[in-house]
Amino acid sequence: MGTDDAAGLGIQVAYAAGTLTVTLTGEVDLDSVAGLHQAMEEAHAPWGTRVVIDLSGVAFMDSAGIHALLTCYELAQDRGGSLSVTGAHGVVERVLHLSGTLTLFRPPPPGGTRPGLN
Amino acid sequence: MTGMEDSAFAAAVKRLLDQGPAGGPEQLADLVRRTAQAMGLNSAVVFLADLQQRDLVPLPGSRDNDGMWSRPLGIEDTLAGRAYRTTATQSSQDGPAVLWLPLVDGRTRIGVMRAEADEATAEVVDWCRALASATALLVASQATHSDELIRLTRSRPMRxxxxxxxxxxxxxxxxxxxxxxxxxxxxxxxxxxxxxxxxxxxxxxxxxxxxxxxxxxxxxxxxxxxxxxxxxxxxxxxxxxxxxxxxxxxxxxxxxxxxxxxxxxxxxxxxxxxxxxxxxxxxxxxxxxxxxxxxxxxxxxxxxxxxxxxxxxxxxxxxxxxxxxxxxxxxxxxxxxxxxxxxxxxxxxxxxxxxxxxxxxxxxxxxxxxxxxxxxxxxxxxxxxxxxxxxxxxxxxxx
Missing domain, CATH: 3.60.40.10 (PPM-type phosphatase domain)
Known part of the structure; x- marks a missing residue:
């Protein structure tokens, strides 16, 4: 399943074995929030799903993109799951680093939750 | 220069500080000019920087002995602008002496003052600086409540x-x-x-x-x-x-x-x-x-x-x-x-x-x-x- 939002963000979702992989291409910004949420909803993944956002196809993101990712993080948590980010590189990795969210979006250790988060 | 007494100078500045806060920008332009003349200068004209600091805009009703000042002066490419950019007095002598003095409120630049005198002696420059300081105080005080003054420094409506x-x-x-x-x-x-x-x-x-x-x-x-x-x-x-x-x-x-x-x-x-x-x-x-x-x-x-x-x-x-x-x-x-x-x-x-x-x-x-x-x-x-x-x-x- 794939969609393209107005700002040119491509969203592909795939569910397998408790993990929902959301692969993004293009640019993540403030306009991406609705599309991202819709894609996560429509995947009908079960309670407790681990969401992995793959950013390897994203070349540009600013702080509004960080906010979009944080809203997805909250959505995943509200459904008893977790969210992590993979494949960030270049500007995107730098923006994640500068926003202080790298640790937050790191994959949880196998079989455990991160300390300090509820 | 006129050889004006210090006491007359003090009286002129006192009158300026007393009367300045009451009126709007047009009254201020007039008051500064009259104060300058009481000090023996030919004229003084006040310009304010616009919000984006590209132009120096004369107060409404600004004039000297040769006529009105109504056009803005560019900050980038004029002597007036140079006084603003460097926060230092600039002078030119083409007939009467013209001084461009920065107007500074505390540490913030807000505009310039053009002062004209027959001769720019050290004493005249000192007086002009004092007049510029007093004028800057008056502009800053009006800026807290005068929409006319705010409007003057804006080139378009604000969101x-x-x-x-x-x-x-x-x-x-x-x-x-x-x-x-x-x-x-x-x-x-x-x-x-x-x-x-x-x-x-x-x-x-x-x-x-x-x-x-x-x-x-x-x-x-x-x-x-x-x-x-x-x-x-x-x-x-x-x-x-x-x-x-x-x-x-x-x-x-x-x-x-x-x-x-x-x-x-x-x-x-x-x-x-x-x-x-x-x-x-x-x-x-x-x-x-x-x-x-x-x-x-x-x-x-x-x-x-x-x-x-x-x-x-x-x-x-x-x-x-x-x-x-x-x-x-x-x-x-x-x-x-x-x-x-x-x-x-x-x-x-x-x-x-x-x-x-x-x-x-x-x-x-x-x-x-x-x-x-x-x-x-x-x-x-x-x-x-x-x-x-x-x-x-x-x-x-x-x-």
């Missing part, structure tokens, strides 16, 4: 969010013998989410720069709450950590669903120790000598503010020892990350090059800030998609 942000801003330049701090914002008439604050105590300079997500009234609200929260805690004697904690709480409660990045810093004016907390914001830059010291102030930031109680809140502060003459530059990502119509970003390197060139030319921090924001606007062909804010502080003990 509501921008009106709110500007109302919250401190004077753009502050300082004392040990430190100078200057801040600026663009696009001036449309800003919504970026804001800065700076304030002095006898031993500390406090710096705050924030970037609220989005470009609407709620963004302006978010940065206004951050500035107000910061001030309330700071003025009650709170630490940086307490400021961050309080601002985070207020934002989450009153502007939910939004986030704000920012840097909160204190500079110890005696020792030069900079202490700061970075909440998801681009790192401060250190400008030492003529160069940006790459990564000198880059530390792992804590999370942006206003995210709410589900996120872990830390307030780790960092410290760095400045050397005399060092400059700190805080900026929002709109300055470096925003893209030109062709899709290219201004970038850290261009910023570094610009600041380095400015430093080596020896210009003041406020002039660097003014020119840098113009460069950004020009680069984006005046179509900034994001706010760009800048705060430059220079530690110059013993200067």
């Amino acid at each position: 509501v969010a921008a009106e709110m942000v500007w109302a919250f801003l401190p004077p753009t330049t502050i300082g004392n013998g040990r430190v100078t701090s200057t801040g600026l914002l663009e696009p001036a008439y449309q800003v919504a989410g970026d804001a800065f604050d700076h304030a002095l105590t006898s031993d500390t300079l406090h710096l705050t720069l924030v970037d609220a997500m989005g470009h609407d009234l709620a963004s302006g609200q978010s940065s206004a709450v951050a500035l107000a929260g910061c001030r309330a805690t700071r003025r009650a004697g709170g630490s940086l950590a307490e400021i961050v904690t309080d601002v985070d709480k207020e934002l989450a409660e009153w502007v939910p669903g939004r986030m704000l990045t920012g840097i909160f810093a204190d500079l110890d004016l005696a020792t030069g120790t900079l202490e700061w907390i970075n909440c998801g914001h681009p790192p401060p830059l250190l400008l030492r000598g003529h160069h940006i010291v790459s990564g000198a102030l880059e530390r792992t930031p804590v999370l942006p503010l206003g995210l709410g109680p589900r996120y872990p809140r830390e307030h780790t502060s960092h410290r760095f020892a400045l050397r005399p003459g060092d400059r700190i530059l805080l900026h929002t990502d709109g300055l470096t990350e925003a893209r030109s119509p062709a899709g290219e970003i201004f970038g850290d390197q261009r910023l570094a090059d610009f600041v380095t060139r400015a430093a080596s030319s020896g210009e003041s921090a406020q002039e660097t800030a003014r020119r840098l924001l113009h460069a950004i606007l020009d680069y984006h062909q005046h179509q900034l998609r994001d706010d760009a804010a800048l705060l430059i502080a220079e530690w110059h003990p013993g200067s």
Whole structure:
């Protein structure tokens, strides 16, 4: 399943074995929030799903993109799951680093939750 | 010159200070001219810088013995502009002596005064400086309540969010013998989410720069709450950590669903120790000598503010020892990350090059800030998609 939002963000979702992989291409910004949420909803993944956002196809993101990712993080948590980010590189990795969210979006250790988060 | 007595000079300035606050800008123009004439000058005309500091606009009804002054003068390319840019008196002798004197409110440039005399003796220059100082005070006092004066410095209507942000801003330049701090914002008439604050105590300079997500009234609200929260805690004697904690709480409660990045810093004016907390914001830059010291102030930031109680809140502060003459530059990502119509970003390197060139030319921090924001606007062909804010502080003990 794939969609393209107005700002040119491509969203592909795939569910397998408790993990929902959301692969993004293009640019993540403030306009991406609705599309991202819709894609996560429509995947009908079960309670407790681990969401992995793959950013390897994203070349540009600013702080509004960080906010979009944080809203997805909250959505995943509200459904008893977790969210992590993979494949960030270049500007995107730098923006994640500068926003202080790298640790937050790191994959949880196998079989455990991160300390300090509820 | 006239050989006017000091007592007559004092009487003229006293009359100016007594009568100045009562009228509007037109009365002020008239009063300054008459005061100048009472001092034995031929004339004096007051010009104010527009909001974006591109032009010097004469007060309405300005005139000298040769006629009216109604056209703005460019800051970039006139002698008047040179007086403004350098904050130093400029003179020309083409017939009568003409002096262009900077008008400065505290440390913030607000315009220039053109004074004309038969001869520019040292005494006349001194009197003109005194007249310029008194005039600057009167302009600053009218600016707090005169819409005519505000209108004069604007070239177009301002968005509501921008009106709110500007109302919250401190004077753009502050300082004392040990430190100078200057801040600026663009696009001036449309800003919504970026804001800065700076304030002095006898031993500390406090710096705050924030970037609220989005470009609407709620963004302006978010940065206004951050500035107000910061001030309330700071003025009650709170630490940086307490400021961050309080601002985070207020934002989450009153502007939910939004986030704000920012840097909160204190500079110890005696020792030069900079202490700061970075909440998801681009790192401060250190400008030492003529160069940006790459990564000198880059530390792992804590999370942006206003995210709410589900996120872990830390307030780790960092410290760095400045050397005399060092400059700190805080900026929002709109300055470096925003893209030109062709899709290219201004970038850290261009910023570094610009600041380095400015430093080596020896210009003041406020002039660097003014020119840098113009460069950004020009680069984006005046179509900034994001706010760009800048705060430059220079530690110059013993200067």
